[in-house]
Amino acid sequence: MGEEPTRDRIVRVATDLAESDGLSAVTLRAVGSAAGLSRGAPYRHFRDKSDLLAAIAEQGLARIRRAILNSDPSLDPGQRLSAALSAYVATARAEPVVYTLIFSADLATDHHPELVSAGLDAYNTFVDLVDELLHDRDASRSAASKLWAATHGALTLSLAGHGTKEKGLDDIDALLRELALAVLAMPRGT
Amino acid sequence: MGEEPTRDRIVRVATDLAESDGLSAVTLRAVGSAAGLSRGAPYRHFRDKSDLLAAIAEQGLARIRRAILNSDPSLDPGQRLSAALSAYVATARAEPVVYTLIFSADLATDHHPELVSAGLDAYNTFVDLVDELLHDRDASRSAASKLWAATHGALTLSLAGHGTKEKGLDDIDALLRELALAVLAMPRGT
DNA sequence: TCTCCCTTGTTGACACTGTCAACAGACCGT
DNA sequence: ACGGTCTGTTGACAGTGTCAACAAGGGAGA
Numbered sequence: 001m002g003e004e005p006t007r008d009r010i011v012r013v014a015t016d017l018a019e020s021d022g023l024s025a026v027t028l029r030a031v032g033s034a035a036g037l038s039r040g041a042p043y044r045h046f047r048d049k050s051d052l053l054a055a056i057a058e059q060g061l062a063r064i065r066r067a068i069l070n071s072d073p074s075l076d077p078g079q080r081l082s083a084a085l086s087a088y089v090a091t092a093r094a095e096p097v098v099y100t101l102i103f104s105a106d107l108a109t110d111h112h113p114e115l116v117s118a119g120l121d122a123y124n125t126f127v128d129l130v131d132e133l134l135h136d137r138d139a140s141r142s143a144a145s146k147l148w149a150a151t152h153g154a155l156t157l158s159l160a161g162h163g164t165k166e167k168g169l170d171d172i173d174a175l176l177r178e179l180a181l182a183v184l185a186m187p188r189g190t
Numbered sequence: 191m192g193e194e195p196t197r198d199r200i201v202r203v204a205t206d207l208a209e210s211d212g213l214s215a216v217t218l219r220a221v222g223s224a225a226g227l228s229r230g231a232p233y234r235h236f237r238d239k240s241d242l243l244a245a246i247a248e249q250g251l252a253r254i255r256r257a258i259l260n261s262d263p264s265l266d267p268g269q270r271l272s273a274a275l276s277a278y279v280a281t282a283r284a285e286p287v288v289y290t291l292i293f294s295a296d297l298a299t300d301h302h303p304e305l306v307s308a309g310l311d312a313y314n315t316f317v318d319l320v321d322e323l324l325h326d327r328d329a330s331r332s333a334a335s336k337l338w339a340a341t342h343g344a345l346t347l348s349l350a351g352h353g354t355k356e357k358g359l360d361d362i363d364a365l366l367r368e369l370a371l372a373v374l375a376m377p378r379g380t
Numbered sequence: 381t382c383t384c385c386c387t388t389g390t391t392g393a394c395a396c397t398g399t400c401a402a403c404a405g406a407c408c409g410t
Numbered sequence: 411a412c413g414g415t416c417t418g419t420t421g422a423c424a425g426t427g428t429c430a431a432c433a434a435g436g437g438a439g440a
Contacts, residue, residue: 027397038419049398103350146369153343160293179336182372217426228390239427
């Protein structure tokens with residue numbers, strides 16, 4: 001295989017570091033060292049530390065997009081949508097630090113347009129899946145927004161530790177199934 | 191009025207600092223200085239910086255709880271619930287940095303039990319409001335969880351800057367009304 | 381009153397971090 | 411051969427979280 005570009009390797013190493021030792025362990029020195037480079041090396045590939053974090057988040061979003069896109073296409077649209085939601089949750093659960101980072105306010109999205117664009121890609125991929133079920137672009141966009149919001153909300157509450165004791169947030173998958181049902185059963189008009 | 195305890199003043203000053211200049215501006219030195227004290231003074235009231243952040247989040251949760259509790263009691267239960275949701279959103283919008291901090295993974299909830307307890311207080315207050323509508327404790331808990339998840343999700347997506355261009359997340363209040371309708375219209379059994 | 385101790389606050393010090401400037405080598409087209 | 415760009419290294423500096431040592435105050439008990 002071709003050798004991995006240094007920039008990609010830095011992002012990958014930084015992601016691993018974040019997931020294994022927490023976001024606070026992601027220091028430019030540690031990242032450089034883990035990538036086999038020296039302290040200042042990342043500055044040849046990223047303007048800022050914030051720029052590196054944005055890259056981590058961006059690739060995380062791309063991974064999420066791929067996960068929901070890989071849901072079995074042979075399923076009927078409803079079941080595939082459900083599978084995509086499960087894949088979304090599973091990916092977020094597998095890398096909670098990155099997932100939290102994506103929606104962190106630390107990243108001023110104004111200064112990181114490619115992060116916004118990665119978010120839009122994931123969103124549009126999701127809209128496509130919903131559209132296979134509804135066959136109505138506007139309704140699909142609206143439903144996808146609600147589904148994403150509901151999913152993300154339940155996920156965050158669980159990841160943040162709130163709600164582990166509160167019944168109903170304990171089993172996210174069940175909660176999600178119910179939320180998805182509620183959203184999709186909504187009157188189409190409004 | 192009685193003089194404000196130093197600890198409370200530190201938390202208040204730190205909260206103001208966070209909202210006006212961003213979370214990264216909250217340094218122990220700056221907080222001490224803004225409180226009229228010296229750099230190391232906060233250490234007499236908080237074990238860690240993380241401990242101070244947890245206190246900020248905790249009081250933020252208490253403020254949210256008070257906001258939803260203050261929704262006009264003379265309204266009928268359905269409208270009051272809607273007003274409470276609006277108050278929740280308004281409070282979060284008024285202090286986005288604190289709101290984001292509450293659900294940040296930086297705060298290991300294991301080490302900050304009083305933060306978890308503040309979250310439970312807010313949740314239970316919310317369940318009470320839903321119960322005035324449903325008159326069924328279990329169903330209310332379940333519905334409250336879903337409403338909170340959906341609200342928080344829509345809010346976060348909007349606060350993080352994702353979705354400002356995507357139709358449907360633009361107007362959160364409309365989205366919330368629809369989500370609330372969908373959740374409350376759900377079959378009670380499941 | 382005097383003494384003891386605990387609480388609150390200050391200051392000096394240290395390791396670590398993000399960041400930048402100065403420098404070194406590799407590669408590449410002319 | 412040569413100048414320039416790209417990638418990488420190292421030294422330096424201001425800030426930051428954190429801790430130990432020290433000072434001031436006030437309340438409890440003799």
